Amino acid sequence: PHPTLPDPLPPFNPLVPYLVKPPVIEPKDPEQLLMQTPQGNPLLLSHTLQELLSKDTVQVELIPEKKGLFLKHVEYEVSSKRFKCSVYRRYNDFVVFQEMLLQKFPYRMVPALPPKRMLGADREFIESRRRALKRFINLVARHPPFSEDVLLKLFLSFSGSDVQNKLRELVQGVGDEFMICQLAPRAKDFLPADIQAQFAASRELIRNIYNSFYKLRDRAERIASRAIDNASDLLIFGKELSALGSDTTPLPSWAALNNSTWGTLKQALKGLSVEFALLADKAVQQGKQEECDVVEKLNLFLDLLQSYKDLCERHEKGVLHKHQRALHKYSMMKKQMMSATVQNKEPESVEQLESRIVEQENAIMTMELRNYFSLYCLHQETQLIHIYLPLTSHILGAFVNSQIQGHKEMSKVWNELKPKLSCLFVGPHNMPTPPLSPPEGNFFAN
Numbered sequence: 001p002h003p004t005l006p007d008p009l010p011p012f013n014p015l016v017p018y019l020v021k022p023p024v025i026e027p028k029d030p031e032q033l034l035m036q037t038p039q040g041n042p043l044l045l046s047h048t049l050q051e052l053l054s055k056d057t058v059q060v061e062l063i064p065e066k067k068g069l070f071l072k073h074v075e076y077e078v079s080s081k082r083f084k085c086s087v088y089r090r091y092n093d094f095v096v097f098q099e100m101l102l103q104k105f106p107y108r109m110v111p112a113l114p115p116k117r118m119l120g121a122d123r124e125f126i127e128s129r130r131r132a133l134k135r136f137i138n139l140v141a142r143h144p145p146f147s148e149d150v151l152l153k154l155f156l157s158f159s160g161s162d163v164q165n166k167l168r169e170l171v172q173g174v175g176d177e178f179m180i181c182q183l184a185p186r187a188k189d190f191l192p193a194d195i196q197a198q199f200a201a202s203r204e205l206i207r208n209i210y211n212s213f214y215k216l217r218d219r220a221e222r223i224a225s226r227a228i229d230n231a232s233d234l235l236i237f238g239k240e241l242s243a244l245g246s247d248t249t250p251l252p253s254w255a256a257l258n259n260s261t262w263g264t265l266k267q268a269l270k271g272l273s274v275e276f277a278l279l280a281d282k283a284v285q286q287g288k289q290e291e292c293d294v295v296e297k298l299n300l301f302l303d304l305l306q307s308y309k310d311l312c313e314r315h316e317k318g319v320l321h322k323h324q325r326a327l328h329k330y331s332m333m334k335k336q337m338m339s340a341t342v343q344n345k346e347p348e349s350v351e352q353l354e355s356r357i358v359e360q361e362n363a364i365m366t367m368e369l370r371n372y373f374s375l376y377c378l379h380q381e382t383q384l385i386h387i388y389l390p391l392t393s394h395i396l397g398a399f400v401n402s403q404i405q406g407h408k409e410m411s412k413v414w415n416e417l418k419p420k421l422s423c424l425f426v427g428p429h430n431m432p433t434p435p436l437s438p439p440e441g442n443f444f445a446n
Contacts, residue, residue, distance in 0.1 A: 042183055043190045043376065045383045047144065049390050056082035056141040058156065060134035062126065063088065074126055076133065080141070080156040087159050091116060094133055096164040097155045100171045101146065106314065107177060107377035108145060109307035109384070111136045135300045139307070143384070145177070178373050185369055187376035195375055202382050203312050209389075210305040217298035220399070224295055227287030227406070231280040238276025245270025268420065275417040279410055286406030293398035301391055308385055315374050 059079040079086040094113055101110045114132035117125060140146045141156070151170055158166055178184045192198070245266040 043379055045144065045380055045387065047384075047387055049387055052142045052144075052387060055147050056080055056138070058134065058137045058141050060130055060137060062130055076130065078137065078156065082141070083153065083157045085157050085159075087157065087163075089155075089163070091129070091133075093155075093163050094136065096167050097151065098136075100151055100167045101140065103176065104149070104151065104171050104174070105145060105177050106318070107311070107374045109143070109304065109311050109381045111139045111303050111307045112310065131296060131299070132303075135296070135303050139300065139304055177377075178370055181373070183376070184373045187369070188372040191372060191375055191379070195379075199375065199378060203309075206305060206308055206382075206385060210302065210309065213298060213302055213305065217295060217302060220290065220294045220298055224287045224290040227283050227290065231283035231287065234276050234283060235280035238273040238280070241269045241276065242273035245273075272417065272420065275413060275420070279413050282406065282409045282413060285409075286402060289402050289406075290399065293402060294395055297391060297395045297398065301388060301395075304385065304388055308381060311378065311381060315378060 058081070059077075061077045061079075063075045063077050073090065076089050076091075077086050078089050095116075098110060098113055101108075113136060114129045117129075137156075141152060146152055151167060154166055154170060155163070160166065174180065183190075245268070247266065251262060
């Protein structure tokens with residue numbers, strides 16, 4: 001008799017909690033760090049945002065370029081607070097690390113890497129890629145399954161020269177998360193009946209969140225960029241005042257009567273460049289702070305959301321698609337079997353066909369289990385997105401604080417500059433006069 005095929009897939013609810021406590025099975029080989037069944041609810045993530053952020057903080061810094069025979073090789077110093085060590089990594093090391101994560105955790109959110117861009121990599125591109133690599137490794141280091149996996153520990157702490165081979169060796173022959181996780185064969189038991197409908201709703205919600213955050217990031221970049229442009233303009237403005245005050249061109253005789261006035265003005269203008277340089281410095285600080293505290297945090301969240309979108313695509317084009325193809329192949333085999341029975345073909349050919357049908361049924365059952373496990377992981381990854389959502393308040397808080405601090409510091413400099421303008425307003429008898437105020441209404445009205 002043929003094995004009974006599982007029921008059709010039910011829809012997905014990514015937010016319903018489940019109170020099922022599966023048995024905990026200790027891994028046979030602790031060195032492999034096999035996936036263990038979590039205590040308590042196997043589907044519900046109990047982490048808070050603060051707990052995720054405190055798992056590790058990884059710094060990625062550029063180290064001086066090493067010139068190869070033809071190309072310059074960019075290296076990074078990767079420092080983990082958790083493992084208390086620093087290692088040197090190349091971009092290709094990150095590539096292999098990501099490939100191994102995808103191979104071992106195909107049903108989890110593995111962040112994308114920035115492009116390689118071999119030739120013509122300018123400083124701006126290299127810095128942008130450094131930031132992206134930093135976001136990548138921090139998202140990985142704070143992801144619950146990844147953070148406890150030996151792949152991460154090796155990448156952040158192994159100081160040997162063959163890190164890529166070591167990473168591949170860890171994955172070779174071990175199998176992916178479905179093969180290791182004790183819960184995988186029973187994932188269906190923890191999923192609700194409407195899982196597909198809820199998965200579609202969740203995917204739509206996160207797509208909308210991504211689009212909004214993308215626009216917020218774009219505007220935040222422009223605001224930070226304007227602050228830095230403003231700094232450049234203030235610095236040039238101050239330099240021009242200084243150049244005007246340093247002008248040594250002699251006065252013509254007809255202007256000699258106002259010689260002392262012009263000399264006083266020049267001296268005052270020359271001194272103002274210091275304040276404008278200070279204003280420029282404050283504006284640069286504000287722009288850089290907003291790039292770091294606002295734009296980078298928005299980019300971090302966008303990277304996470306993009307990895308969720310990529311995961312949804314892998315689910316539909318990978319497991320789900322293979323499952324549907326296998327079902328179609330099974331259907332064709334059944335038709336051939338019926339045809340062979342009707343036509344009274346040789347017993348040997350019928351037996352071969354029956355054997356192939358049994359093999360296909362077993363393959364379908366494995367794919368079915370993988371499909372449920374994929375949905376199980378999607379459920380948890382959806383929760384992870386929602387755990388990260390409060391990051392929005394951190395970002396807004398950083399933006400507001402940056403604006404308040406920046407305006408406060410610049411206002412202080414402007415107020416210190418104002419008394420120094422008094423000597424610029426000199427009356428007929430070298431007496432200071434207040435600056436003229438524009439009349440009420442439009443100053444430029446006809």
